[in-house]
Amino acid sequence: MDIKIVENQLAGGRLGQQIFADALAQGANVFGLATGSTPISIYDQITASDLDFSDKISINLDEYKGISGTHPQSYRYFMDKHFFSKKPFKASYVPNGLNPDGADEAKKYDAILAEYPRDLQILGLGQNGHIGFNEPGTPFDSTTHEVELTASTIEANARFFDNENEVPKQAYSMGIQSIMDAKQILIVAYGQNKAAAVASMINGPVTENVPASILQKHANVTVILDADSASQL
Numbered sequence: 001m002d003i004k005i006v007e008n009q010l011a012g013g014r015l016g017q018q019i020f021a022d023a024l025a026q027g028a029n030v031f032g033l034a035t036g037s038t039p040i041s042i043y044d045q046i047t048a049s050d051l052d053f054s055d056k057i058s059i060n061l062d063e064y065k066g067i068s069g070t071h072p073q074s075y076r077y078f079m080d081k082h083f084f085s086k087k088p089f090k091a092s093y094v095p096n097g098l099n100p101d102g103a104d105e106a107k108k109y110d111a112i113l114a115e116y117p118r119d120l121q122i123l124g125l126g127q128n129g130h131i132g133f134n135e136p137g138t139p140f141d142s143t144t145h146e147v148e149l150t151a152s153t154i155e156a157n158a159r160f161f162d163n164e165n166e167v168p169k170q171a172y173s174m175g176i177q178s179i180m181d182a183k184q185i186l187i188v189a190y191g192q193n194k195a196a197a198v199a200s201m202i203n204g205p206v207t208e209n210v211p212a213s214i215l216q217k218h219a220n221v222t223v224i225l226d227a228d229s230a231s232q233l
């Protein structure tokens with residue numbers, strides 16, 4: 001793992017943009033993307049740059065089940081807002097949250113992943129070591145699957161929705177094997193609340209209890225951290 005410690009999220013955004021640009025210059029065609037607060041500074045730098053990726057493909061990690069891409073809490077909406085509306089790819093895939101059939105959605109998304117092997121996958125890191133919606137205990141050999149959200153996640157999300165019934169109880173996520181299939185991985189984590197997960201990911205045993213620990217087995221991983229998230233290394 002190539003560990004880079006940056007001064008702040010702006011510097012992390014610049015470095016992430018550079019890694020994206022380098023991959024592009026080396027012929028990358030397919031980019032795996034994440035939502036969440038962490039990658040926003042990278043997306044800001046990429047969309048403000050003069051990089052041309054109008055003939056490239058992006059594939060997102062995950063999406064809530066049961067809400068449409070126009071719902072402000074959907075991951076499709078997030079990506080449109082922070083990335084695609086500013087600078088689009090030729091095509092951008094996000095799981096279809098409105099597909100009621102989890103097995104069918106998983107099959108369709110796995111077919112997309114097989115058709116477009118990712119050159120670079122960008123990831124954020126959960127406080128419990130999750131990547132995508134792959135919570136502790138998810139098998140390392142998992143492909144795209146439907147995830148039952150935990151009670152605490154549902155509760156935490158409730159404030160973003162008008163009423164409780166609207167809060168998604170499930171999500172669709174690339175699996176851990178799907179993530180590992182990318183040629184290159186960039187994982188980013190900022191802040192004290194990620195420090196324990198960062199330490200387990202980098203120095204802990206490779207265990208399904210810490211999904212991100214599998215990245216130790218990937219040949220091409222860059223980790224961008226700030227001083228806080230690196231403080232337990």
Ligand code: F6R
Nearest residue numbers: 034035036037038124125131132
């Ligand atoms: C988002 C995703 C999640 C986040 C993680 C960190 O598509 O798959 O695994 O990357 O929860 O979220 P933030 O960046 O908001 O701390």
